[in-house]
Amino acid sequence: MPVYLDHAATTPILPEALAAFTAALGTVGNPSSIHSAGQRAKMLLEDGRAAVAASLDADPVEVVFTSGGTESINLAVKGMFWARQQDRRRPRIVVPGGEHHATVDTVAWLEQHEGAVVDVVPLDAQGRVDLTALEARLADASDVALVTFLWANNEVGTIAPVSRIVELAHAAGVPVHSDAVAAYGQVPVSFAASGLDALSVSAHKIGGPVGIGALVLGRRATVEPLIHGGGQQRQVRSGTQDAPAAAAFGVAASMPHADVRALRDRLVAGVRAAVPTAVLMGDPVDRTPRQAHFTFPG
Ligand SMILES: Cc1ncc(COP(=O)(O)O)c(C=O)c1O
Incomplete structure (x- = not known):
């Protein structure tokens, strides 16, 4: 029997989410239509939005559905960057090393095409952000668009030390986005408690379908939209909304997630016993339950 272990890349869809998805696919109606078919689709969509919001300790109005983590990050980073150029030129984007390609390639694109200056904050050997370096980068933040x-x-x-990063950025008057795709479903993620301006998540990492994610956008945050059209979702992300995917995302977001720390620790102990020179990467304490990343010298 094949065993699927690569949950960091994508998770199998949960049976409950699959059932909600397939049932909802049979529903006809555009959630923006005012007739009863449209309103039925709207109920599915908004129930999904409410469940996703609850799972992130956010308000449903703050949840903007997108096609996934990559789009959410593009919308947050490009959208905030452009919004912050309107009253004054602020080319600098402050970003730690070791980010996912969705961020690395987005800021590189802004550098090549929009005159952004990418200011990389170093990480230590355990992948921890150097907070002293971050504080120094924000000492004069008059030209910083976002962190x-x-x-x-x-x-x-x-x-990451989320609250500390947000505190430093906000003290400097700079808005902050976090890519929480790999944290979501593994550790508690509270948008309200974090103080963040924007946060990205993706359904397929938590047992939902591929092709839907969310940008949680605080009420005071402003982003320039990437997609223009019918003005759906606070004008931030136009396009007919995907009610079945939202319904399935909502179900996956409501499900309890198995605590796999004991399994991870057993795997780590087994690898160390078999290969004593193997080096476990990452923070030994502040780490997600699902990752066990080794390097094997030689
Ligand atoms: C940390 C992180 N950010 C962003 C993404 C991209 O998300 P998506 O696959 O939903 O576009 C991933 C997916 O691997 C990820 O792990």
């Missing part, structure tokens, strides 16, 4: 960082590193599992 963006990974809530949890998707490869080594190190969890």
Whole structure:
């Protein structure tokens, strides 16, 4: 029997989410239509939004559905960057090393095409952000458009000091986005408690379908939209909304997630026993339950 272990890349869809998805696919109606078919689709959509919001300790109005983590990150980073150029030129984007490609390639694109200056904050050997360096980068933040960082590193599992990063950025008057794709479903993620301006998540990492994610966007946060059209979702992300995917995402977001720490620790102990020179990467304490990342010298 094949065993699927690569849950960091994508998770199997949960049976409950699959059932909600397939049932909802049979529903006809555009959630923006005012007739009864449209309103039925709207109920599915909004129930999904409410469940996703609850799982992130956010308000449903703050949840903007997207096609996944990559789009959410693009919308947050490009959208905030552009919104912050309107009254004054602010080219700098402050970002730790070791980010996911969705962030790395987005800021590189802004550098090549929009005159952004990417200011990389170093990480230590465990993947922890150097907070002293971050503070120094923000000492004069008059030219900083935004700070963006990974809530949890998707490869080594190190969890960022979220509140401290937000505190430093806000003290400097700079908005903050976090890529919480690898943290979501593994460690508690509270948008309200974090103080973040924006946060990205993806359904397929928590047992939901591929092709839907969310950008949680605080009420005071402003982003320039990437997609223009019918003005859906606070004008931030136009396009007919995907009610079946939202319904399935909501179900996956409501499900309890298995605590796999004991399994991970057993795997780590087994690898260490078999290969004593193996080096476990990432923070030894502040780490996600699902990641066990080794390097094997030689
Ligand atoms: C940390 C992190 N950010 C962003 C993404 C991209 O998300 P999506 O696959 O939903 O576009 C991933 C997916 O691997 C990820 O692990």
